[in-house]
Amino acid sequence: MDSLFSQNKQVPLAHAVRPKNWSEFVGQTQVVQSLKSIPKPTSILFYGPPGSGKTTLAHLLTQSWSLEKRYLSCVTSGLKEVREVLDEAKRRGTIVLFLDEIHRFSSSQQDALLSAVEEGEIILIAATTENPSFRVNKALLSRMLVYRLTSLSEAEENYIFESCLTKLNHKQTFPEDLKKELFRRSSGDARKLLGYLERILNATNDTEKITESKLAEILGENVIFYDKNSESHYDIISAFIKSLRGSDPDAAIFYLALMIEGGEDPLFIARRLVIFASEDIGNASVHALPLAIATWQAVERVGMPEGRIPLSQCTTFLASAPKSNASYLAIDKALQMVRERKREFQIPNHLRNAPTATHKNEGAGKDYQYPHDFPDHFVREKYFPDSFYPNPPEFYEPTNQGMEKNLKDQLRKHWGDKK
Known part of the structure; x- marks a missing residue:
């Protein structure tokens, strides 16, 4: 075998063949073009999945700038090591500090870098597998160019x-x-x-x-990488929900399998199915929410791996069911109005409760019309506060999807064009 490998038996192959110049680097074409056009050394943050080239790009940049560099891993290093580099930079001049896994540093540890970056004592190149918007201080981010890297094709x-x-x-x-x-x-x-x-x-x-x-x-066995605390966790559950909403049961099942195989908490999945059943299906299929709750209970009681079966049943049903977010929109519109007009109404007398003689003397409950005493168990009545008339708001706008169409027809029958 070639000496490149045989003479470096203790050196990982990935390090031994690391690109030594820009022409050897593979992938991230647009990022590389942008980096090569940077006019002078500047602080940069790379974020992206493992093995996408963050460390290598840092090495190539430092090499092109002909500056001293220091490497620290935020997993094993702390403020003591960072301050040593900052002190060295004050004595010797600008140093490139490469901080790997910067999201591991606390907010206060990241703050310690601000002055040195601002004054140019160090050029900070940081790398993270996490979305920096969640894990890196905004003040530090504002002083850096941010590049997102993607997995290799x-x-x-x-x-x-x-x-x-x-x-x-x-x-x-x-x-x-x-x-x-x-x-x-x-x-x-x-x-x-x-x-x-x-x-x-x-x-x-x-x-x-x-x-x-x-x-x-x-x-050996191929183990799926799935970090429940990383951005991939949120990306996969997002793809799962959007596949359900898009009525694609096959895609939804794929993401469900990814989560199950990756060790996701099955009760977390079940809870999201409950929310989805009400938010995105609602009255278009009144079976959705009871099924989702039953799935939650089933998974909680039987555990895994058997719990995968009710999860799959619920997933395929919710993905295939007619969709309506009318109830979800209705409560949000009503909440917005309540927040805006919370002191602008009082309950009409005929709708008030009358538990005592005093309440009755005040007129509470007077002239209330009991719907069951009327044909079709319905009577036109004013149910909003008086201040809302003559044009009371309409929060719930039922769709023509699935069972909700029946509700729409029923409301139209009673209220006409008002519903």
């Missing part, structure tokens, strides 16, 4: 894979289906891909044929 992974084999002068060939399996497992993470390749090369020789069973033996 399969074509980019293939280029990295083949380039690495060429650098290693490795003669072993990989069938296309096995390469695709590696790309599937790595999910656009170059570091993970090269880690897989390193394990394969360590476990085989140039003449050994790599089969699917051999690959599984070397790499």
Whole structure:
């Protein structure tokens, strides 16, 4: 095997073949073009998934600026190490400080960087896998250029894979289906891909044929990456809800499977189904909410893995059911009016409760018309406060979807065009 690999047995392959210049870097085309056009050193934050090139871009930028650099991981370092770099910068001049996983620093730790960044004592290059809007101080963000990186495409992974084999002068060939399996497992993470390749090369020789069973033996079971505290958690539940709303049961089931396999709390999923049933289906199918609540109870009582079955049943029903958000819109409109006019009305006398003789003497409940005493159990009556007339508000606007159309027809029958 080539000396690049054999002489660096203790160095991870991903580090050994890290790009040394811009031409070797693969992916993030628009970001790279933007970085190369920056006129002078400036503080930058990279955020994106693991293995998308954040650290490598930091190295290439520092190299192009010809500045001293210091690397700190916010997982293992704290303010003591940061202050040492700041003191060094005051003595020697501007230093590039690369902070990996900056979201691990507390708000006060991040604040300690503000003055040095503002005055140019350090050029801060930070990296995070989290959305910086949630995890990085706004004051610090305002002093940095922010670049979002994306997972590598399969074509980019293939280029990295083949380039690495060429650098290693490795003669072993990989069938296309096995390469695709590696790309599937790595999910656009170059570091993970090269880690897989390193394990394969360590476990085989140039003449050994790599089969699917051999690959599984070397790499073991593929574990889905799903961090319940990361942005991916919110992205997947968002995609799940939007697939339900878009009436695509297959896509919804896919995201449900991702969450289940990733170890998401099944009761969290069940609670979201309950909310969705009322918010997005409502009266278009009055079976939706009871089913969602029953699903919640079933999952709570039977646990997993059996709980996946009622979750799937509920998911497919909610995705396939007619949709209406009329009830959801109605309460929000009513709440807005109450907040705006909360002191501008009083309950009409005929709607007031009359538990005592004093209340009756005041007129409470007088002239109330009991609907069940009238044909069709309905009588036209004023139910809003008097100040709302002659044009009382209409909050609930039933749709023609599913069972809600029956409610709409019933209301039209009673109220005419008012409903």
